[in-house]
Amino acid sequence: MAFSERVDRLKSSLIREILAAAQRPDVMSFAGGLPAESMLPKVDWAPMPTGLGQYGMSEGEPALREAIAVQARALGIDCSASQVLIVSGSQQTLDLASKLFIDRGTEVLLEAPTYLAALQAFQLFGAECLAVAQEDDGPSLAALRERLERHRPAFAYLIPTFQNPSAVRYSEYKRDAVAALLDEFGVTLIEDEPYRELVFDEGSARPIVSRLQKASWIYTGTVSKTLLPGLRVGYLIATPDLFPYLLRLKQSADLHTNRIGQWQALQWLGSEQYSTHLDALRCFYRQGRDAMQSALQLHFSDLADWQSPQGGLFFWLRLKKPVDTRALLDQALAQNVVFMPGEPFFVDPDQNLGYLRLNFSHVAPDRLAEGVRRLAGVIRNASMVEAA
Amino acid sequence: MAFSERVDRLKSSLIREILAAAQRPDVMSFAGGLPAESMLPKVDWAPMPTGLGQYGMSEGEPALREAIAVQARALGIDCSASQVLIVSGSQQTLDLASKLFIDRGTEVLLEAPTYLAALQAFQLFGAECLAVAQEDDGPSLAALRERLERHRPAFAYLIPTFQNPSAVRYSEYKRDAVAALLDEFGVTLIEDEPYRELVFDEGSARPIVSRLQKASWIYTGTVSKTLLPGLRVGYLIATPDLFPYLLRLKQSADLHTNRIGQWQALQWLGSEQYSTHLDALRCFYRQGRDAMQSALQLHFSDLADWQSPQGGLFFWLRLKKPVDTRALLDQALAQNVVFMPGEPFFVDPDQNLGYLRLNFSHVAPDRLAEGVRRLAGVIRNASMVEAA
Structure with missing residues (x-):
């Protein structure tokens, strides 16, 4: 089959695999970037004119x-x-x-x-x-x-x-x-x-x-x-x-x-409805951000540096001892936790090891700390193996 | 501005201009391919789950x-x-x-x-x-x-x-x-x-x-x-x-x-609802097809050859005396009627003059014959000018 030369540049499915793993109901996922399901607004379709079809x-x-x-x-x-x-x-x-x-x-x-x-x-x-x-x-x-x-x-x-x-x-x-x-x-x-x-x-x-x-x-x-x-x-x-x-x-x-x-x-x-909804959304996500910040301070202070985000859906962690975080996915999954490795976000991934992206809008706040604890364990373990 | 070389191959907006002209309320348009507005089914959105958002x-x-x-x-x-x-x-x-x-x-x-x-x-x-x-x-x-x-x-x-x-x-x-x-x-x-x-x-x-x-x-x-x-x-x-x-x-x-x-x-x-709707749609468009066929037989028999379509939304006419139909658009518009020139449907338009595409799903059946009559007039006139 002769494809276009463009097709050779289609990237591997690492991200798709991560997100597929994140679908498992027992998995705590910090990997995706999905808006919180519970905050999707109820919308009314009834008044839509037929002509819009x-x-x-x-x-x-x-x-x-x-x-x-x-x-x-x-x-x-x-x-x-x-x-x-x-x-x-x-x-x-x-x-x-x-x-x-x-x-x-x-x-x-x-x-x-x-x-x-x-x-x-x-x-x-x-x-x-x-x-x-x-x-x-x-x-x-x-x-x-x-x-x-x-x-x-x-x-x-x-x-x-x-x-x-x-x-x-x-x-x-x-x-x-x-x-x-x-x-x-x-x-x-x-x-x-x-x-x-x-x-x-x-x-x-x-x-x-x-x-x-x-x-x-x-x-x-x-x-x-x-x-x-x-x-x-x-x-x-x-x-x-x-x-x-x-x-x-x-x-x-x-x-x-x-x-x-x-x-x-x-x-x-x-x-006005939208403005009210946005306020509720900001309040909800702010709580998630604060919960994640607390959990990270508890479990990651010795492992990584980060800024607490002023908006958006993600924390971005830089490990103090950089390792290829892509290699940690399997160990994290064994602990039923999944995150997004930072390397693929760079033009030159292999020159930028040791970053993680953590989403705080998906895992429920009461399970979030446990997920962060497990993830810290995986990284601490990897650092020790590295050091040994 | 340096665009990609692809952009040089973006085609002219002839079709967009034709369809824009077809929007004028006084114009009878055989140019588009839109489904008949009156046959758009009424749909129910009420039972849609919120999670689909x-x-x-x-x-x-x-x-x-x-x-x-x-x-x-x-x-x-x-x-x-x-x-x-x-x-x-x-x-x-x-x-x-x-x-x-x-x-x-x-x-x-x-x-x-x-x-x-x-x-x-x-x-x-x-x-x-x-x-x-x-x-x-x-x-x-x-x-x-x-x-x-x-x-x-x-x-x-x-x-x-x-x-x-x-x-x-x-x-x-x-x-x-x-x-x-x-x-x-x-x-x-x-x-x-x-x-x-x-x-x-x-x-x-x-x-x-x-x-x-x-x-x-x-x-x-x-x-x-x-x-x-x-x-x-x-x-x-x-x-x-x-x-x-x-x-x-x-x-x-x-x-x-x-x-x-x-x-x-x-x-x-x-x-079953869909099957009933499809039957009604076929019946409706068949009537449009038949109306167009009658109008063409009346006004176009000396001007063009065509097959009566067994389905779809279009008649395809080949003029007996091929002229560049793109050049007829302005004259047709002056008569408040618009059609789709056939030339752009060919890889080599200039080697394929004298085709028209006529849609029969948009103009109401009772106005259709008048539109076809006017269009025939435009073409007959052009053929005479050509011959003169």
């Missing part, structure tokens, strides 16, 4: 595009509804952007670590990925400037607010500095913000795209983390030089996003 | 995959649910297959004419498209053999049942012969069947994939033509050598298809 526009529903533009302008993003494209979950933005920009060997710039599925999507299309080290308050500016001076990336893909996996939130200073650098070098920004609304503590958040003066940009968001991921409704907003291409690529990919989910999203966006 | 599996909902496998086996396709992948409308199958098979210059084999959006998707990925002339009962077997002897296409993309645009239904004989040829040359078949259930007259229909002995295949279908296109739910069934790659490409494209639409599709597939 018909084919729709590739751009998306006009009223939803308008609602998203209103929300974006409130964040400081200068845009109109004509720049909004509804997508089938924000993963599709990565697919469309890949098609728009990436040939084999095209350079793109990413944070290290970065969102795994973005890395895989860009690599599938043949991108040469340049990594910029993530610090506690955003990317290393020196490293970013050095990359921009020596390379001509087609775009920079950044997740400035509660990044998956590192949970980093860029500071106000770094948001401005990154915008200035991208303007200086004329590099397009793709800013990915799935976790913006899952915020637990005050802090800087105005999007970087709103700080750009010259560079082109794509801003992408979703209702998956705050409403219902099963709707598969996300959106992108793009500068007018990019929009027409993204629209035609969207049409070629799947004609348009399902209108049922778009209609439901529209019932919520900007409503 | 959660993320789902990339493969699709297990119960829906099983229902589709049952249906496919009833058509003679030897398959299990594990070979079924739910997609976001069958347009996505074209995107996934393109990713799986097509590099720049990869040869693929198509009917002439073929489905426009398929042609565009394959060309976007850089395919070299080989065309095989469509005859009244399926492709020219001599031309097909000649192509297979001289080329090594990655796949053959065929629409054997009420093809959009030509409405051709392959005969029993040609279905067998095409299967034998693909087996002989070991060429993968992609069989696209959106219109299978919209059948007005008895005739052969067993899928070609069910007749293959050795060749790999992808069979793709949708609920868009029979239930609600706005759900964006389609499916593919693939041989086990292809399935794992398609699954990973699906995951990378949009994680999974919306579960809301999948749930609704499952309520209908195989039910």
Whole structure:
């Protein structure tokens, strides 16, 4: 069978295997990134008009595009509804952007670590990925400037607010500095913000795209983390030089996003009901974050360093004695606990050993401490074996 | 801005412009392919479980995959649910297959004419498209053999049942012969069947994939033509050598298809309610077909040749005096009538002048004759200008 050369770059199914193992009812999973089942809002479908069953526009529903533009302008993003494209979950933005920009060997710039599925999507299309080290308050500016001076990336893909996996939130200073650098070098920004609304503590958040003066940009968001991921409704907003291409690529990919989910999203966006739901969600996840922080302080203080996340769904641990955490999965599973190894979130996994991503939204708070204790045991054991 | 070289192959927006014009309330449109608004079934969302709002599996909902496998086996396709992948409308199958098979210059084999959006998707990925002339009962077997002897296409993309645009239904004989040829040359078949259930007259229909002995295949279908296109739910069934790659490409494209639409599709597939609805749909479209046939006989007998379609949503007209029908759009619009030029459905449009695709499901039967009369006037006028 002669496949495309692209297929050689389809990644192994490690993540799929981990998530499959996480489905076992006896397993405590810190691996996934699923919203808490108990916090999925009850939605009403009864008032939906039958006509929404018909084919729709590739751009998306006009009223939803308008609602998203209103929300974006409130964040400081200068845009109109004509720049909004509804997508089938924000993963599709990565697919469309890949098609728009990436040939084999095209350079793109990413944070290290970065969102795994973005890395895989860009690599599938043949991108040469340049990594910029993530610090506690955003990317290393020196490293970013050095990359921009020596390379001509087609775009920079950044997740400035509660990044998956590192949970980093860029500071106000770094948001401005990154915008200035991208303007200086004329590099397009793709800013990915799935976790913006899952915020637990005050802090800087105005999007970087709103700080750009010259560079082109794509801003992408979703209702998956705050409403219902099963709707598969996300959106992108793009500068007018990019929009027409993204629209035609969207049409070629799947004609348009399902209108049922778009209609439901529209019932919520900007409503009082949504605002109440978001408050409840933040409160619920904050408790999970606090429970995880306590458990980690108890069991991991001698094993790892971490920042307590100000938003999002993940803790990111750096082991004091780095080991390849991928090799610990089987031992963890033997203890009925599963986590996400950090290595695959890097362009060069083997040069970045000793990170773990732990989700705190799935395991019930009363079992969470026990899971963390078992996981600490696995890692302590591995460190001792290593040392022996 | 440095885009991918793929973007140079994004096609012009002629079709988008035509369909936009068709939206004008005063325009009688034979251009689109939309199901009749009045025949969209009323659906019940009330019993849907809240849990379906959660993320789902990339493969699709297990119960829906099983229902589709049952249906496919009833058509003679030897398959299990594990070979079924739910997609976001069958347009996505074209995107996934393109990713799986097509590099720049990869040869693929198509009917002439073929489905426009398929042609565009394959060309976007850089395919070299080989065309095989469509005859009244399926492709020219001599031309097909000649192509297979001289080329090594990655796949053959065929629409054997009420093809959009030509409405051709392959005969029993040609279905067998095409299967034998693909087996002989070991060429993968992609069989696209959106219109299978919209059948007005008895005739052969067993899928070609069910007749293959050795060749790999992808069979793709949708609920868009029979239930609600706005759900964006389609499916593919693939041989086990292809399935794992398609699954990973699906995951990378949009994680999974919306579960809301999948749930609704499952309520209908195989039910008595669905069977009753399909009967009503066939009866309704048969009347449209008959009305269009009468109108064409009245106004087009001296202008064009056509077959009355046995299913699907389109008539395909060949003008007796071929002119570039793209050039007639403005004159037709001046008469408040719009049609789909046939040229873009060919790999080499300029070598295939003088075809029109007319949809009969959108314009109300009582206005249909008037629209056809006006269109005939435009063409008659153009032929006279040509002759003068």
